[in-house]
Amino acid sequence: MPEADVRLDRVTKRFGSFTAVDELSLEVPEGEFFSLLGPSGCGKTTTLRMIGGFEEVTSGTISLGDEDVTDLPPFKRATNTVFQNYALFPHLTVFENIAFGLRRRKTPIGEIRRQVASMLKLVELPGYEERRPNQVSGGQQQRVALARALINNPRVLLLDEPLGALDLKLRKQMQVELKRIQSEIGITFIFVTHDQEEAMTMSDRIAVMRAGRIEQLGAPEELYERPRSEFVAGFLGVSNLLDGDVAERDGELVQIRLANGVIIRAPAAATNGATKVRVGIRPEKLRVVHQGAEAASDTAETNGLDGTVFDASYVGVSTQYLVKTADGHTLTVYAQNLTSGASEALSEGQRVRLTWNPQHTFVIDDEGRVESAAPLEEESTT
Amino acid sequence: MLGWLRHHKGVVPYLFLLPGGLWLIVFFVLPLLTTASVALQEGSLASGYRLTFNFGIFPEAIGRWDTQLLRSLQYGLIVTVLAMLIGYPMAYTIAFRGGRYKNILLLLVILPFFTSFIIRTISWKFILADQGFILGTLKEIGILDQGFRLLATPIAVISGITYNFLPFVVLPLYVALERIDPRLIEAATDLYASRFQAFLRVTLPLSISGVFAASLLSFIPAVGDYLNAELLGSRNETMIGNVIQRLFLVNRDYPEAAALSLILMAGILVSIFFYSRLLRGQELTI
Ligand SMILES: Nc1ncnc2c1ncn2[C@@H]1O[C@H](COP(=O)(O)OP(=O)(O)OP(=O)(O)O)[C@@H](O)[C@H]1O
């Protein structure tokens, strides 16, 4: 890992007796697109505001590169911020909004003109110099806010839900745009969002936050494929979770006896030495086959569970099945609609077998679960 | 009636304006016309008045009372500046730092209004009295000379007026400042503005409408005030309000009193015109 651009060391923020951010440590290397993801109120904004200098830390240190900036005011930090609702200056034109930082640093006017022009080109808004913020659209305001921050050539750009106010289509478009700009100028982005899809598509790495702490930090596919807690598993998408006990090791795999007695296999590394575990499988990793037809697909290398389809809903690219196992668990399955027509489709009441590759099984340590177990439906946002 | 209205929807807004419009006609336009007509009449209480369109009364009145007219405008200006210097920080603190005490603090600002204007001004007379508890004590300790006085000086009159109209300055400023999103100030400091620059470049320009309203609400009544000069001043602090009051109620020289009232009004309107030009330029500067 290259030298850390932003480093938080056991940063804590309390509001009165309430701890909003709790002993949070993280390092972001230069040029990374890093996201803070988590449900409402988990402390994302507070963390970002402490990095920007708008909120004092209660304890801990924050550094940018080699410099300890914990006690510096915002105007002395090499960070710039894109605020949640843009916070454009309503009394100034687009030009003056973007030029604000350069003017404060006494840049000559010729240089300001040149740089504002090139910024407007970067965010694709040339010709808007003389408009007021209330005379441009929401998406355009967003670009002005971005240009206003980027023109100062910050070491780190902080973005607090910058796309939150945009409609879905514009949002997707701006996601691509933001990625393009980030790779073009190559500076570190710290991006706050509570939208897991947005975080997954844009980030190099994501810190999933919960109640002021980082629950898990990693690359998007790592968080998705190998969540270490039920919370992360639930926050990043739908998953099927089943209780079990680690039985015995089987080479690279480990055997886990589920509550209903069925033995399945999972990557040994995933268990981390725990004995009571929950195993998880993402719905798109499951394959549904008619019972009796399993001989063809069921091999020693796959895991399998029997059940009954009790709901099938067609959602275009895929069909979602809800399958109930004999002992009453409900599993969700996404089956891709490879062919058109209902020939493949399974109907309700049909007895099926679910199979999947053991490598696609993730394992959550059940002993540590008490603390992190929470009603997933309430906390996850979709 | 209602059926008719349903077919003439365009009339409805004017109906809503009717009470206010009538009020303005009865209590503003008519008195103004009466004042103008009184100013242009000649005669005396005994022999009766006749409308002679005596426009000469205006230059005459200005010539006679120029000292008091100028003094009033001057006091009005000083009061406005002072009230702004005191009121802006007050309004700023309440708006940005008031937290949940905002309403209580605002209540405290208007609390003096619960007693009458005259009583409040008379109590200032006690506070500023030559041997009152402030000056008396200071003289006792020897910090002040025995001959030192505040009453019957411009200081007393100006501070009295400033005190009386301060709430008129704080309230509109508060309203303007309260509307400012604190994130704009954060954004300014994020963009290399020191806290003072952020104030100068963002907070102040965004509160300029409040500054304008507050200055009018203190300048206009201050220029026309007579009670403070009456109770706290001497002959040397006589303001135009005192002159008008005396002409109307003591000398019964109605035409001249009416003429002076109109001159005062014109003076205020002209001042406001230039002031608004000045501020309009201000808002746009960066
Ligand atoms: N100034 C403050 N005073 C008291 N509590 C605060 C303050 N600011 C934030 N909090 C609390 O700290 C917690 C974290 O707030 P924060 O704004 O960081 O959440 P967030 O993760 O950004 O949520 P969201 O997705 O809703 O924006 C919340 O419970 C919030 O109520």
Ligand SMILES: [Mg+2]
């Ligand atoms: Mg937030």
